[in-house]
Amino acid sequence: MRRALQLAARGPATGPNPRVGCVLLAPDGHLLAEGHHRGAGTAHAEAAALAELAARGASAAGGTAVVTLEPCTHTGRTGPCAQALLAAGLARVVIADTDPNPAAAGGADLLRRAGVDVEVGLLAEAAHALNERWAAAVARGRPWVTWKFAATLDGRSAAADGTSRWITSAPARADVHRLRAGHDAVLVGTGTALADDPALTVRAPDGTGEGGQTGPQPLRVVAGLRELPAGARLRDGRAELVHVRTRDPQQVLAVLAAREVRTVLLEGGPALAAAFARAGLVDEVVAYLAPALLGAGPAAVADVGVSSIADALRLDLAPGPDAVVRVGEDVRVTARPRARPAGERAPDPSHPPVVEEVARVHRDR
Template structure:
């Protein structure tokens, strides 16, 4: 399963589909002829630095991972890898990080593909929470295939991360990004804000943009800052993946400006309701959303209880006055404060990134 998880990590972080990996193992006592280790093949076998590597002591028939929407799922990729090697998978065990799907979407059901290939046993890390795709384990069991669920489930759930949250909650996973001074300001008294954080912090933020499906700002930020809302590399070039650029609010946007330039598609949602905005993005299969500002929009998403995690870039800068990072939350006493659970603290040049989860009971 550790190897399957490593393979899954090769898939794209963004997009509507989960990252899934699969390893096919020969049946115990099967005739020799399958390699004990898995050389690089069409399904994506082999090992990389920092990965678990081929399965020790096991005869690996094939490996695969999901490369993104519209491409073969991990199980089908692993079966194709085995066929390309000329290996027979009848009676094999499929070790897969997510329950094989049982529906026809952009591709066919993996449960049927495994049955038709003659796989005898399926070991799964995480049951599929998506009602549209679940049922693979039940179909396999009904056909006489042994199915084992929950192997390394915690590691599997951690890998699925935002996708799992989005499917379970019926809305995109929301990361709120804040970039502020040590005293919590996002702009000076005269409105100037470039640059509070360092180049290192801004580079990290651009990398995060390249991992999400949609980037959200309010009309106030769009009109005042004229942002491009693009993901760029260290050299300033556009990243391979560009998120959908979303502006929330009733005011009209100017015809020109940087939003008219290169980047992801632009979507103007004429609403002030975060839940309504997220419903629209969910309908477009956005699984991971990054909310970047400003303070009014940040407060609105927090008040609505739809923020899952906060990325706070904090610079060792003091202003003493100016706009706060977050607008009014309607909290009047310290006992009602929204307290987060810190997951990571990372130095970025002179700045610090604090990654914190919003606990479900706080929503």
């Protein structure tokens, strides 16, 4: 199973499908074949392993399949993996994690009913961590939202005159492009799009090229009602652009979910961040903090309805050793909103969400 997890990690971190690995073992336990999912439209891990075996003219009959995610039962871009394992004559299937997608789940039960010995839960925690954001997006019916911002130690995202080049160091800005590359879409409001004319592409540290991006560029998303000018960099054709003409964060995510977008990097600025935070639609916060003080200027986030310290939106550091990391001269902090205990008062929801931004916040701090 550890080998299957290693194989799964080779798959793309973005896209509509999970990362899955599979190892096929003969009845005596020796390795027959292995495979992993390489992205949407390609063979699933089980099918890839079976195809490798078939190419050698070998058989998996009576053997064991070790897979990191429950074999699917539906026909999408590819056929159902549970049926493929049955057709191959596997006697035993060991599964790490169950599939949260109701359209694809049920493979374990299907195999059991057919007489296959099925075990579920081996290294389940590691398997779940590998696909955590994908699983959350599928279970919630909306993309996982990461809010990224850069600020001084006193929480300013720009100076009083509106300038923000550069709050953070070059290594931190390069790290933002790494962060972008790990998401399906990058989202800003029309305020930022009009004020900053951002490109929202993954670029190299010097601002050119593709920044080591090997897959497709993230989808560029603008939320709000105002039109973008014909000459805007977002219309340069380097990546697809979607303009969602609404100020409602829920509607924005519904549009993206319909496009099978699983992860969104929210880069739009204080008003956009506040709208998503107020709606409870931020899953993770990545803050780049520069050792500088401004004393005045726009804050990193606008009003989120907190009127007292008791109402504060508390966060916990993300699991793992990278929750707090020095990046160049700056510090990157990754945290997640804390679930409120039963009965605890949430922030006042009386203010309507506003996605269209009115403050200038630089696109690439």
